[in-house]
Structures are given as C-alpha cells and as structure tokens.
Amino acid sequence: MELSFTEKKSIRKNFGKLKETLSIPNLIEVQKKSYKQFLEPKDQTEANLQKGLDRVFKSIFPIEELSEKATLEYISFRLEKPKFDVDECRQRDLTFSSSLKPTLRLVVYDIDVEKNTKQVLSAKEQEVYMGDIPLMTESGTFVINGVERVVVNQMHRSPGVFFDHDKGKTHASGKLLFNCRIIPNRGSWLDFEYDAKDLLYFRIDRKRKLPITTFLMALGFSKKEILETFYDFKIFSFHKDTKVWQTKFNPDDYKRPLKLRTDLINSKTAKVVLKKGSKINYVIAKKLFDDGLKSISYPSDYFLDKYVKNNLIDPLTKEVFLNSGGLIDKENIEKILQFNITTLEIADVDTITKGPYIIDTLNIDKNNTKEEAINDVYKVLRPGEPPSFEVANEIFQNLFFKSARYDLSDVGRVKLNNKLHLKCSDETTILRNDDIVAIVQHMLDLKDGKGDVDDIDHLGNRRVRSVGELVENQFRIGILRMERAIKEKMSTLLEVESAMPQDLVNPRPITAALKDFFATSALSQFMDQTNPLSEITHKRRVSALGPGGLTRERAGFEVRDVHPTHYGRICPIETPEGPNIGLINSLATFARVNKYGFIESPYRKVVNHLVTDEIVYLSAIEEEKFTIAQANTKIDKSGKFMEELVSCRKLLNFVLSKPDSVEYVDVSPKQLVSVAASLIPFLENDDANRALMGSNMMRQAVPLLKPESPLVGTGIESDVALDSGVTIVARRDGLVDKIDGKRIVVKAFEKDLSKSGVDIYNLSKFQKSNQNTTINQKPLVKIGDVIKKGDIIADGPATKLGELALGKNVTVAFMPWLGYNFEDSILISERCVTDDVFTSIHIEEYELMTRDTKLGTEEITRDIPNISEESLRNLDESGVVYIGAEVKVGDILVGKVTPKGDSISNPEEKLLRSIFGEKATDVRDSSLKMPPGSNGIVVDVRVFNRHGIEKDERSTAIERSEIESVQEDKSVEEEILERNIKIRAEDMIKNKKLSTSFKKVKDENNLTSEDIVNLNINDIWKLQFTDEKTNTDLKTLKDQYTNIKNDIKVRFEDKVEKIQAGDDLLPNVLKMVKVFVAIKRSLKPGDKMAGRHGNKGVISKIVPIEDMPYMENGKPVDVVLNPLGVPSRMNVGQILETHLGWACSELGEKINQIIKTQNDIKKKNTLIQDILKKVYNEDVYEEKIKPLDVKEFDELTQTLSLGVPISTPVFDGASVADVTEMLKLAGLPSSGQTNLWDGRTGEKFDRKVTVGIIYMLKLHHLVEDKIHARSRSI
DSSP: OOTTTTTTTTTOEEESSSSOOOOOOOOOHHHHHHHHHHHHHOOOGTTSSSHHHHHHHHHHHHHOOSSEEEEEEEEEEEEOOOOHHHHHHHHHHOOOOEEEEEEEEEEEEEEEETEEEEEEEEEEEEOOOEEEEEEBBBSOOOOETTEEEEEEEEEESEEEEEEEEEETTTTTOOOOOEEEEEEEEEEEEEEEEEOHHHHHHEHHHTTOOOOOOHHHTTTTTHHHHHHHHHOEEEEEETTTTTTTTEEEOOGGGSSSSSEEEEEEEEETHHHOOETTOOOOOOOHHHHHHHHTEEEEEEGGGGTTOBBBOOOOOOOOTTEEEEEOOOOOHHHHHHHHTTTTEEEEEEOOSSSSOOHHHHHHHHOOOOOOHHHHHHHHHHHHSSSSSSSOOOHHHHHHHHHOOOTOOOHHHHHHHHHHHHHHTOOOOOTTTTTHHHHHHHHHHHHHHHHHSSSSSOOOTTTTTEEEEEEHHHHHHHHHHHHHHHHHHHHHHHOSSOOOGGGHHHHHHHHHHHHHHHHHHHHHHHTTTEEOOOSHHHHHHHHEEEEEEEETSSSTTTTTTTSOOOOGGGTBBBOOOOOOOSSSTTTTEBBTTEEETTSSSSSSEEEEETTTTTTEEEEEEHHHHTTTTEEEETTOOOBBSBBBOOOOSSEEETTTTEEEEEEGGEEEEEGGGGHHHGTGGSSEEEEEEEOHHHHHHHHHHHTTTTOSSOOOOOOOOOOOHHHHHHEEEEEEEESSSSEEEEOSSSEEEEEOOOTTTTTTTTEEEEESOOOOOTTBBBEEOOOOOTTTEETTTTTTEEEEETTTTTTEOOOOEEEEEESSSSSTTGGGGGGEEHHHHTTTTOOOEHHHHEEEEEEEEEEEOOOOOOTTTOOOOOTTBBOTSBBOTTTTEEOOOOEEEOEEEEEEOOOSSOOHHHHHHHTTTTOOEEEOOEEEEETOOOEEEEEEEEEEEEEEEOOOHHHHHHHHHHHHHHHHHHHHHHHHHHHHHHHHHHHHHHHOSSSSOTTTTTTTTTTHHHHHOOOOHHHHHOBBSSSSSHHHHHHHHHHHHHHHHHHHHHHHHHHHHHHHHBBBBOOOOOEEEEEEEEEEEOOOOEEEEEEEESSSEEEEEEOOOOSSOOOSOOOSSSSOOOGGGGTTTTTHHHHHHHHHHHHHHHHHHHHHHHHHHHHEEEEEHHHHHHHHHHHHHHHHHHIIIITTTTHHHHHHHHHHOOOOOOOOOOTTTOHHHHHHHHHHHHTTTTTTTEOOOTTOOOOBBBOOEEEEEEEEEEEEEOOOOOOOOSSTOO
C-alpha cells in the first residue's frame, strides 16, 4: 500500500497482529449523509424511501381552499447558491444558509353547482421564496449567527408496538400485569393494559381507561364477532333419551397434557374411556380417536361456569335470560333444560391454555353497539362536550386511521410487521383493524404464558434520529403553520383568479421554526471545539435527552446501563461522569446508521466454513439470529478457523461454538469502542472506569504551541486528524507552485480544461475557536512537492504531520518527592515552562459598538478627554489598536466617547434643544479596555460599518488589505491558467506551418519551442496556420481560456463587492469593532494535567531543573508522578506506555547520535538502516522504507531521531514480551526501572525507579481562568 505524503515523514511501527479488512469509515459520515438526504431527496438508490424536503412538501400539498374553488400544488424545489461562504459567515456573524425556492402551481376552478361540474379556469406556476435553510459545512457543522454549532443525534424509542409488564410492582401479590403501547412517529399513543382482575383495557394518550371491547366495538365488531375472533367454540347437542350433552372428540384439544376433571365417556357406547383425574395428552387422545372414539358425552352440570356464545332466549316471553358471553350458573342450566334448548356453543376456555379475559371484559362493558362505544371514547377524549355520532366518529377515525393525523412511519410499520408476523406494505403507515386484533391476541397469549415481553433497552427497539430527520420535523411544523395561513388567505381573497402563488405564501412560520430549532433546541449545541478529537466526538454523540426523549430525573438504571446489543454500535466506555451517565453515548468506531435509523455494525461473512473479506452490516435485530466470532479468533491464510472451539456471541450471550456453526466474524477489535477510547494505548490493561475518564479528558486537552504526536499511539491518530476538518486536505493531485504562511497554491494535474487548473488553499491563522483556543494552520509542503488527492498538506491545531497531537511526550518517574505528589498532585520541571513545552495560546474576543443615542452619536476616536498620551500609545489615528500591539491590563483597545447630558439644564434650555435638535457638547470616556487578569498581543481587528455610514481610515485600510489578498489569489489563478493553456497550445502548434508571417517567429514554415517561449498568450491567439484543424483547435482552446478567465473575474468582482458592502448591524448600532487578543498561557501550579489512562492530577509545584531527580547520563526527568496512583486505580496501561515510550525515545536517541557523529552520508544511512530493520522487521522495511528516495529517507530519519513512533491498537496491541523486546533493542533494562539521583543532594535514591516516556495532556481547566485577584492588596 502506497504511503501518503505525511506517512512518509513518520512511519509508525505497528504491533497489531490482525489483518485490517475494513479501513475506518469517514468519522463524520453520519452527519453529512443524513443532511444530504434531507436536502437531496431524489436519491435513485433509495427511490422507495423518499426523504427530506420533498417528502414534507408532498405530504402537505396540494392545499385546497375550503370551497374547493382553488388548489395550490407543489411541483419541485431548488436551493440557491449561498450568498456568503462559510468563512464570510463566521466573520460577519451570519448564518451559512441557502434560499429555498419551491415551484408552486395555483389552479383555480370554475364550479357549476347546478350541473355538479368542475372545470379548470386557470393554472399559474411560480417559483416562491420560502425562507432560508441552514447548510452544513464540509466538516459536518452549521454556522448559525457566526457561531459553529452541531446537531447531536438523538436516541429515542422506535415507533412500533412494545409489550411489557409492571415487574409485579403494582399489585401486592406480585402478579405480573402486562401492558402494550403503540408509539407512532406522529399522532396519539395507544396503550393496552390488564388490571388486577385480569380484565383488558385501553387508553388513548394516557387518558381514562376503557374496556378493550369498547375499542373493538368502535372499530365495527359486534359482541358475537369479538367472541368469534378470539375464541374457538365447541358445539354441544342434547340427547333427550340419554339426558346427556354430546360433542365431537378432537385430539388437538389435548396438545398440552392435562388431568381430566370429569369422566371421559364414549357417546356411542356410554362407557367410561378414562376416569376423572387421569392424565391425558395428544398421543393418548390420538390413539383413542384412531380406536373409534369420535364423540364424547357430558352431564348438564359440566356447563357450570362455562361461557355461552349466543344469547339464550326464553321462548315464551322472548326475553334474553343469558347474554352472549354470559357465565352459566345452576339457574341457567335449569332454564336451558326447561326451555328445551338442545344446542349450545360453549367457549373453549380454561385456566391453562386460554383464559377468559376478553369474555370477562365484555361482560363488564356496558356498551352494546358501535354508536355507544364511539360516544364513550369521545367522552374520554373531550369530556364535557355532548357528542353527536357523526362528529364523534370523525374524531375517532382521525385518531389512528387517517394519515393526516397519524403516522406510524415506515420504521413503525416494519417493527409492527416483524413483531406480530403481519404481511403489510411499508407504505401503510396508519393502523388497520388487523393490527389491533393481532395486538390484542398477543396480549392474550402473554397472559396465557406464550411469547415474551420486549426489552426496551434493546437497540432493535431504540433508533437514532440524525440531523436530517430532526430538521425535517421542524420544517414540517413550520409548513403546517403556513398551510393554515394559506387556507385562510385563499378563503379571504376576493379574486383568487388574479392571485399568484407568491401572494398566498408567507415564509415566516418556516423561518421561525428553523431559527428556533438551530438557536435554542437542546439538540443544537454550541460545538465543543477545544481540539480536533472533541469536535469529532461531538458530531458522533448520541443523546437520549432532548425533546421527545428522556429526562435525567426520570431515566432509571436500566436505560443507562450497557446492553449486549451495544456491542459494535455504541461505545461501552465513553459517556459523561455526572447525572448524564449512560444517557449520552458515542457511536462505536465502525458503526453506521441505516435508512430506518437503527445502528449497524460491520462483520466479515463466513462462507463454507471460510472467513471471507465480504463485509455485511447487521442491525441489532438481524444480529440476534447469527453466531458471530470475535475479531481475534485465530484464522489461517485461507480463512479457515485454527481452533476447535471459537469464542462467539449468540442470542446476546457469549458462548464457545464449533467453527462449523460460525456465520460471521467481527471486522476489528476496535469496533467495540468509540474513536476517543480507541486512541488509548493498552486500553485492555486499564480498568473501565479510568478508561472512561481517559477518553473524556482527551477531549479537554488544550492545543499546544508546539504540538507533538505520541510516540506510543494506536494507529488511528491520522484518521482523526484527517476527518476532523482542522487540517487541509488536497482536493486534487498536483504540484505545489507557491507557498507562504497564509496560502498554499497547487497547480493541479487536471486534464479537463473546463475546470480550473489551480487550487488555492487559504490557511486559518490565529483564529478563535468556540472554547477560545487557537485555530492555526501551518503548511507541511514545500514548493515543488508532488501531492496526491487526500494528502494532508497543512497541519491544524493539535496535529503534527497529519496525526492527532493533543499533548507532549515527557520523561516521567514514578516516585514520591517530598510529599508534593500527595493525592495525585503532579511535580513538573521548570524546563517545561522555559522551553514552552506545555504553553498554549488562547484568543479572547473583545467587542465594542457605537450607537446613535438621544444625546448624539457615540464616536470611535483617539481624542479622549483626560487620557494621557501614554495610554493611547497602541491606538492608530482612528482610535483602534494596532495589530501586533502588546496590551496589558487596563490598556485601551478601542477609544470611544459617548455624549454626556448636561448636569444643570433648566426646562427652557431643554425645550430649545429639542426644538433646534442640538446635541450634547460634553462627552465622557467609554473606551474598550483590556480587562483584569490578562495581557497579550493583538492578532486581529475587524471593523463593521452600517450601510451608508462613512468609513474611517482603519476600515478603509482593512478593506484594502482584504481586496489585495483576493487580488493576489486572482493573479495567481490567472498566471497558472495562462501557463497551462500555453503548454496545451504548444502541443497543438509546435512544428506547424504559419499561413501568414508573424514578427516574433523566425521561420514561418516551422514554429519551434523557442519561438513559442517568446510569444505571450495574446500573440498565440493571433497566429494563423495552413492546417485548418489546428486553427479550429486553437479557437476552441481560446474560447475555453476566455470562459475560465471570465469566471475568475466574476468571482473576484463578487468577493470585492462583498468586502466593500456595508454590514447588517443591530438597530441603532452605527459601527462595531472586534479586537482579538492572543494570550500566552504557560504552566502554573494549579493547572490540571492528565495522561490518556484517566491518570489526572493538579500541578503542585514547578521545580528548578537542577533539583529534579536525574538519570545516570545526567538527564533530569520532566514529571514526577505518585506511584500510589496506579495499583488502586488499576490503570496499568500507563506503566506499559511508560516502558514502551522509553524504548522508542532511546532508539530515536541512537539514530540522533548517528546523525550527529557520522559525516559520511553512505555510512550514516547504512547504520540507520540496520537499526530500522531491527525495529520495523524486514517485511515492513522492504515495503515502506526501502522505496523512499534519499530526500524522503532523510526527512524520515530527522523525525525518527526524536523517537521512533509505534502504534499498539486497542485489544490487539503489544504484549509484555513485545515491550521487553523493545527495551532490550534500545539497550535499556528489561525491568523498565533504573537508578535515579536526587538533584538537590546529588545522592542516589535507595532503590530503582520506574522511568520512561509518557504522553501528558494539559487540560482546559486552567488556574488563570479560575482565580481572579479581586483586590489591589495582593
């Protein structure tokens, strides 16, 4: 595999033993894919699942006028090109958005009431503005009012049907009361539940409960139909001569073994076949049936406490003496015999196989007809209102059976079909009678001990709402509000015929709904921009909180706990520590969200007992059916399992299976954990609680002034840096043409002339992040470097050579030191302060506005009353601080004066002033000053002016420099374009014959390369050749050149126009100045630091370098940690990291010594190659290092001289034997311990100390932010 541009400069030794069959997917794909589907609905691959804006429009339109005189129809929509790009929106505090322009058609009808006809009178189509929709940036964020925000994925209960029970908590006896809930995507909730008497009820939207039979009657079932639907009936006939009741003998009745409660009597022979109390099962019953037992007889008292199907009527009075579903008692038996009723249909009910729950419920239900049932439901929904049947029926039907008010969603329908084994199209997203019957049947089965309840925490019952769906829901709310307004307008407009669609549409409800969501929703969050990892983690976060989700207070332990289905989908480690523990999670590294919103994990397929490289994504529901082996299962080269028993997962349990039964294999060991957790080396040696802290604290690491990637990494540092969006990635293959601190110009290897042949990458320099850390990009390339698409060409904050670099590799000793490392305190060498090892730069933004007040306008000026010249030293003529000025506490950043009201003014003067409009003459100082507790250097000043306000000198100067920068981009682009076109033209016209002479050409019969070099581009266009084809090709080339040049010119003019235009400021604000000050923060006692294993602490003392413990070679350690912090915390990974880091550092030192001491280049390279062969092993050396040219090898050795970087992937990393081997290779003691000497006394410590290199982070909890001097006497 070919190495990328940055990988060649720093090759990591990989301790991973498993083959990577699937590379890590784009880490922010979840966000980007979801929003893309929302904005681009016509995705041909998933045509059946129309998503996004198109689906919302189609669900609302057409909108009909109440009298059906006019209809507003939807045709299509388009999004306009954004007015400002992302950077301009950030600078101007705007929202990065695009105008939504749907095409609507207004159809007006001519209705003839008498003839009952309807003809189209007119149809008008128009593109209508319907508000602005925020767009997603390339890095998966939104810029809202100039601030970067992230919409977090929400985990919520999936739409569908859920069966559960109360765990025996409701009733004193501990009896399980089953319940069921149908949750739609939109609409009313429907609950079914048993009470303590085993009667079945339903509730709508948690209102008062009613018997389930009322609901069934409301659906149109009669009492008889209800009984027939849920029960089987036996027909008994009475024989007067024998005075017994006979029925058919059916062996299927005895599939469940039981004891006979009465004698089993053969009707034919009147003999007892089996006595009362005998056991009978299907086998015995089948034998009896085969032996000729076809009907059996029972005495009349058998019917006691049995349920009858039909109404029993007194033949004389025609009165019903026993209702359908009624319970037969002694009196009823006497009446049956008395009235000569010879046939009875009796419900096949018993306490074991089928309980009488529906019959009992029917008997307590006072309703008998559909009308009564619907009225009863209506009274619960709208108490107090007297119902009319038509209204009540309409409301009932709208509840669950009309798509306008009820939507199960495709997910809900799929879940319903799976659970209840129904066959129904995904497109039917309302409830049907069959669904209700199937649910009631399942409730009866549960009560009879058949089937299982659902596990609500199973990931098959919880789905993810990504950003696209969340915004779609908000858009739907806005468009529904707009629908009402459109209907009203259509009704109130006198002449609809002359109206246009634009007259009916007011985009405000949509704009308000979207603005409200992005600005205030709990799921639209201010992006955590502390470092690249915190950005990526924020975008991959899954929250159970938010609207429609859980609340912290109500969430129990079960919801928060790790579930077996989290495996490979949700990280079991990374979650907050506080009240949100378990409610906010992170997606696992390889997880993705499918079209239904369920999280899927990838697996390798096993075909014919051989593991293939075919990747299959499975959701939690699909996974349950299969036996899945772990990634570290031993497999030979052909894909055959090498062990007799393989550790697998089956039905949510870990089992040992034979290789023959394995169907899938995990893709990678790190698919279990999230991105942050998979950055922790030796994670497998850490306790889970500490790993949780480690993964959380890495997100709080402050980007340092001099980033340094870890010597001991896990191999995914480069993936995080690449996908986070903080680095600059090459868009196309090309050659670096120009470079400076602010831009990289790449001449692209582009064959298509219609595209620009140049890529200009503008770098962010000292920009402020959301958390006030610095965003600063540095080029990695040089002029002449050849780069490929996807290469990292510039480092961002907390990245080094395209790898994540959150902290520093420092020398550590685990030992006590005068009690200064008591309670996890950290002792730091002064070298870390003087050499700016842990120094970071933070950028603070200070803002000042000038307003138009009643007393006059405020003014930005240098002329401030009673201020000395010394205090104004940093201000320019306009009164704004210079860029580069060093400012201290109390220094003026922007000078401003505000008109002051006269202290003594009598009423007459006030009247005259108000008549003649005179303003106050006296002013007071209201300048922007540097606040207490900080000093720094001004890195940027931005001045915003209201439209029409005259610009001061500073504004003009800033404007001029911005235009110059754009002008430079334009000239570079034109220059490279001209060069490319000239090369193309040379290929066309070289050695061709001219038809007319040209003064700069020596020989018109043969145009040479020398001639072409002397010609400029305009000269080339003037040439005419004898060959007509050459003339045509040259004209085509000229047209392409003109088009591209015009395109560059239009873009340039557009940018200049934006720069020169005024700004939209708040009302009454005339001017706004923003000053950005960079503050340097070096280490101080009280700052919080941490390793990657949850080993956190606070700096207690910064010790002079000469007092620190030092090694035999005189090298002092940088950090002293408390050894007692390891055993009880059980994060042993830090010790293994320390040992391995020491070996890496020493190997680097060996290479460094060779570079320093060897002058002979050939000998030097040979010596270094010998070391690298031992470190990387022969195969890796041959594959990765040998192909490098001399320059690339030299760059690599320079990097390796600081330490040989290694990667130890999680759950597949370096073993203790590997660590020992590396220590030996570096010439270090295999124990990882050495003697230290006390820097203060020069004496050797009593025993050897664990020493090595550990990666330490400085966290965002800085003491300077926490302690403020509130008085002057300190």
